[in-house]
Amino acid sequence: MTGDGKIPFVDLVTPHLEIEEELVSVFRGALKTAGFVGGPMVEDFEWDFAEYCGAQYCVGVGSGTDALRFSLIAAGVQAGDTVVTVPNTFIATTEAISQAGARPDFVDIEERTYTMDPRRLQEYLETRCCLDRATGKLLNQQTRRPVTAIIPVHLYGQTADMDPILELAERHNLIVIEDACQAHGAEYFSSKQNRWMRAGSIGRAASFSFYPGKNLGACGEAGAVTTNDQGLAERVRMLCDHGQVRKYHHDIEGYNGRLDAIQAGVLRAKTVSGSRRTWPPPASQQGSTTRSHSISRKPMHILAIWKGISRCQKESQRKSSLCPCTPSWNFVSRDELSRKFSSHYPYSVPVGGVRISTR
Numbered sequence: 001m002t003g004d005g006k007i008p009f010v011d012l013v014t015p016h017l018e019i020e021e022e023l024v025s026v027f028r029g030a031l032k033t034a035g036f037v038g039g040p041m042v043e044d045f046e047w048d049f050a051e052y053c054g055a056q057y058c059v060g061v062g063s064g065t066d067a068l069r070f071s072l073i074a075a076g077v078q079a080g081d082t083v084v085t086v087p088n089t090f091i092a093t094t095e096a097i098s099q100a101g102a103r104p105d106f107v108d109i110e111e112r113t114y115t116m117d118p119r120r121l122q123e124y125l126e127t128r129c130c131l132d133r134a135t136g137k138l139l140n141q142q143t144r145r146p147v148t149a150i151i152p153v154h155l156y157g158q159t160a161d162m163d164p165i166l167e168l169a170e171r172h173n174l175i176v177i178e179d180a181c182q183a184h185g186a187e188y189f190s191s192k193q194n195r196w197m198r199a200g201s202i203g204r205a206a207s208f209s210f211y212p213g214k215n216l217g218a219c220g221e222a223g224a225v226t227t228n229d230q231g232l233a234e235r236v237r238m239l240c241d242h243g244q245v246r247k248y249h250h251d252i253e254g255y256n257g258r259l260d261a262i263q264a265g266v267l268r269a270k271t272v273s274g275s276r277r278t279w280p281p282p283a284s285q286q287g288s289t290t291r292s293h294s295i296s297r298k299p300m301h302i303l304a305i306w307k308g309i310s311r312c313q314k315e316s317q318r319k320s321s322l323c324p325c326t327p328s329w330n331f332v333s334r335d336e337l338s339r340k341f342s343s344h345y346p347y348s349v350p351v352g353g354v355r356i357s358t359r
């Protein structure tokens with residue numbers, strides 16, 4: 001908080017200065033080992049982040065946009081396909097669709113969540129599309145293009161209403177890629193599965209951005225794909241590394257979209273406890289096949305936000321119509337949210353607001 005009692009919109013300086021030494025030691029570690037691209041810093045981060053999201057695999061990539069584009073291609077979206085998403089998102093969602101060779105079609109958002117409205121999605125799929133009996137594919141009646149995937153965008157730390165979206169996707173044989181670039185740690189209560197699920201573990205794959213201003217931000221560009229689909233994870237790994245599995249064996253044409261090792265180290269420094277943050281690891285730990293990989297409570301200002309959002313989200317969805325009990329609703333403004341979280345996180349607040357119950 002500043003001297004005049006105001007909370008800066010986003011302060012990216014103070015939180016980094018607080019852990020300056022740890023961040024600098026990441027850079028020193030990279031200098032000592034020349035581990036600039038790939039290697040253990042990236043692998044350790046992938047390991048931790050997969051576990052945090054409740055997904056089996058995580059592949060670090062260059063940005064959230066890369067993560068979306070690679071997820072779509074790896075999931076099988078092809079040139080000429082149509083991918084359904086929402087207009088209320090950052091342009092990267094549709095850039096990724098176009099760059100995968102597909103075309104975006106939009107369905108509107110739900111006033112209650114600001115994310116994809118499952119009823120609009122149903123209307124789109126069932127009144128504007130038809131089944132092509134020859135190919136068994138769903139076609140947009142007007143464009144005659146196959147509709148193959150859906151990207152719900154979890155916005156402002158709040159997930160889309162995923163149960164009905166997944167049900168529609170299953171009914172129409174569509175791939176679901178979560179745009180989780182603004183939803184690190186957000187949780188969704190799935191009535192179907194009767195459990196909380198974390199963003200990144202709900203769709204066929206999910207894409208995250210670690211742009212510096214995100215709730216978990218690097219000190220540069222970074223992103224990740226999480227998934228439970230091993231084949232998809234392997235294809236993303238190839239796509240982001242020039243289509244190679246082994247050095248200079250390029251099975252497909254890929255991209256240069258790898259996660260920078262220093263950024264991976266920065267992300268770990270922000271999420272993993274001090275004892276595990278040293279780099280390079282002590283000789284005793286090097287080459288070990290077993291390692292602990294929980295994300296600890298440090299530093300508080302990052303995890304407080306993750307937890308704050310999750311708690312708020314839980315409270316919101318538990319009491320919303322997504323669950324049996326229905327309270328009255330109020331959209332919490334950024335200012336209110338700042339006040340709510342200021343004791344945990346004095347420097348900035350998550351982008352936008354989240355809904356909490358007024359009861």
Ligand SMILES: Cc1ncc(COP(=O)(O)O)c(C=O)c1O
Pocket residue numbers: 063064065066089090092093153179181182208209210211222223
């Ligand atoms: C909803 C959404 N999708 C995708 C992106 C793209 O992420 P990046 O900037 O890391 O490419 C962003 C980032 O701003 C985003 O907010």
